[in-house]
Amino acid sequence: MIIGGAEDKLRRRTVLQDFVTASGGRESRIAVIPTASSIGEEIVAVYAALFGKLGAAQVEAVDPTSRDDAHDEDLVAALDDATGIFMTGGNQLKLSSIINGTPVGQAIVRAHRRGAVVAGTSAGASIQSSHMVAFGSGGATPKQRMTQVAAGLGLLTSSVIDQHFEQRNRYGRLLMIVAQSPALLGLGVDEDTAATVTHEIDDTTGAEREVMRVTGRGAVTVMDGSRMITNAFEAKRSAPLLASGVVLHVLPAGAAYDLTRRELLPGETVIDPEDAAELEAVGKDLRRMARDIAASDASPTVLRRRMSRLRKLRSAEQSPLDDQPDPLPAALLEPARTPENGATR
Amino acid sequence: MIIGGAEDKLRRRTVLQDFVTASGGRESRIAVIPTASSIGEEIVAVYAALFGKLGAAQVEAVDPTSRDDAHDEDLVAALDDATGIFMTGGNQLKLSSIINGTPVGQAIVRAHRRGAVVAGTSAGASIQSSHMVAFGSGGATPKQRMTQVAAGLGLLTSSVIDQHFEQRNRYGRLLMIVAQSPALLGLGVDEDTAATVTHEIDDTTGAEREVMRVTGRGAVTVMDGSRMITNAFEAKRSAPLLASGVVLHVLPAGAAYDLTRRELLPGETVIDPEDAAELEAVGKDLRRMARDIAASDASPTVLRRRMSRLRKLRSAEQSPLDDQPDPLPAALLEPARTPENGATR
Known part of the structure; x- marks a missing residue:
């Protein structure tokens, strides 16, 4: 569950309620990882109160603050026991620097494989893709060095996730990454919006596929560079990039997209x-x-x-x-x- | 010549120099239309000084301030005599309300047909397409009513032009228009950037086509909704729109795009x-x-x-x-x- 940041915590808690429900509702055991944040304790208190109010049975903090911490067996055990894992916002490079490639990082990947819900907002969203936006500037036009890529957790392969997408005007930096790496699918998630990815079996072909469904107030923007033409391999330092033929999908709540075949799934029309x-x-x-x-x-x-x-x-x-x-x-x-x-x- | 606003007037006057040169340089007779602006006289003084410095032989103001003015024979004669016409920034709805469908408006269309250079920046850019963004709000995600469309001069058919594109974060509103009118090609022009459109004969097929070339500091973003899927016909008032399968081209200086066939033209590689x-x-x-x-x-x-x-x-x-x-x-x-x-x- 990839949340674009600033999910509504006071009024319509659609996104957070979906997370608790998917994690098992009254049976859920939720681990909150606030490592990305610089005010971890306060953030855990907020989410613990929220998840409790939304029906979670148990909420526990898993807060490694160093790579050494991230080898702690108790933290790993808490993750192994969780039905839902929630990574907060903050600095995704701090989060990935501390947990990626450690037993805590491996426990998150393991939880994801066994079917626990792994969710994250803002920084906690970015880290879920194979390639992670480390930092960078806003702006609509892609320029050669406006952002940096680091390795993410890889729960979602061949992709790069950006968040606060509309609110911080991040079209340009996501396009830059897709232009430099056209094999990656670019996903830009707006605030108070979630992209929920599930592994499914296609009814007709029997093939496995990853399906992304959108919920919340904004949209998820998909950039598919499969057939793009670009000069990103030779453009100068801060020059605008040529990025021609990128297929764009802006998907609001209710839309479903097949990440494996890179195509929109027909909508199920809801009739009053x-x-x-x-x-x-x-x-x-x-x-x-x-x-x-x-x-x-x-x-x-x-x-x-x-x-x-x-x-x-x-x-x-x-x-x-x-x-x-x-x-x-x-x-x-x-x-x-x-x-x-x-x-x- | 479609200029995205805020073209450099002090240092690298690439865009304005291109306009004067294309208008005939030392032989050019330029008409400046400041009608969109609320400080017409001052704006004319600035452009007259600039065009003079950049080599223009003659610069004249054509400033109708009402539809009645726009029937003035002297103004029409000045336009009929011009080798270049320059429409300033300001409020494009003011400009179109005063000149569209009047003898002054018809004289601009006539000048364009006979091969004079018709240029415009900001509001003067917007008015050139068949469909014109009248006003609206910024933001990356397209929403149902974030902008309004009015009729432009139609120098460029089947298209809609937006300006200050990157600087004012106008992805969303241009996408909204393309989602509601997938037959229109959306063109978003950055500041200090020009899209110059020429009518050409294709060497191989002999067919006529319109080719757009980009110059200046930013990029031109093309949105092609030919094969898009959208819910714009039924989405609610301020809801984010579904806009799936829009083909996107971000084109920096040096890029050339065939507007007729909607495809990138191969770049002519410049070797030192x-x-x-x-x-x-x-x-x-x-x-x-x-x-x-x-x-x-x-x-x-x-x-x-x-x-x-x-x-x-x-x-x-x-x-x-x-x-x-x-x-x-x-x-x-x-x-x-x-x-x-x-x-x-």
Whole structure:
């Protein structure tokens, strides 16, 4: 579970609730790794309170502060026992410098393999890919040396994860990495947004695949450089890079993407039960009308009544863009219609 | 000539010099349209001074401030006589509201057709496409109503131009427009950067095409939604949009893109004359060595001398990334090696 940072902790805790539920809810034993943070103790206290409130059975801190610590058998045992592991934000290079290649690091990889939920936010998200953004600057245009790559935990292979993606304008640095390493899939996760990756068996082919599903308030941006053309091997120090033919996917909540075949999965359309009933009634009307017309036996009155029912439905089905010819004042005047407060349209 | 705003006016006036040169240099008659700006007179004074210094023969203001003004015959005559037209920055909706569909607007389109250079920066860039970003907010993630589209001059058909692209983080709003109108090609132009579009005849097929060449300090980002999948027709008011399969091209100075066929054109590699001479000498050495080895008649001393010459060259050819294992301090310590001051590597 790759979280783009700043997940909502006070109001709609969608992302954190999903983590606790996937970890086993009332049966969950969660290990919090705050190593990336410089205020580890306080961060653990916040997450312990949150996970407790969201239903976790047990929350424990696993906080190695040196590579030596990261050989501690008790910490390894806590990870081996966990049903969910949560890595906090902070400095991902600090986190990877302390745990990667140690027994604690190996225990996280092992937990992931046995099916425990491994989640991380911000720095804790970055470390999950095979290649990790170490640090770098913001900006939309990729430039030759705007960021650095280090080795991540590799829970997700052939990929590089960036976080706070929209909020810190990180298009450029992720594109730079993909331009220098077109084999890597670039994943940019917005704040309060999660990319949850599961291993699945394809129903039709029987092949194994990794599927990424998006939840939360923002989007996950995928950059696929499979067929890109770039000059990254020769561009000068701080020059903008040529990066042509990158396939881009911006995926909001509800979208599913096959990371193995690098393609969008068809969406499962969610239909409102009330809409479904009405659609069913109209469908019946239409079928009857078709029969009536074929048999030329419907009276004009009956046809008129049916047409009026259809018209009524059609006007209710108007696109959300049609109903507001002047969106700016409308946006100010109609707070009751914004999705934030739960109105459907 | 589509300029992304904030073109350098004091130091390297690459973009503005290109405009004057293309307009005819010492023979050029330039009309400046400052209508988008709220300080038209001052802006005209700045550009008149600049274009004069860069070699223009004549610079004249064409400043309609109402649709009524935009029917003025003298203004139309000035445009009909110009070899170059320059539209300043400001508010593109003000500019289009005053000139689009008026004799002044028609004179610009006519000038473009007869081969005069029509250039514009910022607002003056936006207005050139068929569809114009009217206003909107920044941010990397496309959301349903983050921007508005109005009609542009249509010098460039089936496209939408955005400017200050990297500096104001406008990925999201350009993606939103392409998601709602996948037939449009999205062009995002960075500051101090120009996309120069020319009509050309393809040497091989004889077909007409529009070719875009990039100059200046930043990049031009092209978004091609030809094969995209999106939920823009049904996404709710401020929700992030699904935009999957957008093909992205980030094009720095020197890149050329075929707007008609929507593909990158192969780059013409520019080789330093000094490098070329050295490569030629080494090539000769290698050919001689191959002959010598085949004939088994070269003395070990001769072979050794040639090998040392090759090694020397190879070390000089090192990639720009190899020579600085620690780029951060190097960037601070070695200003003489940055591209800004003209050193080659």
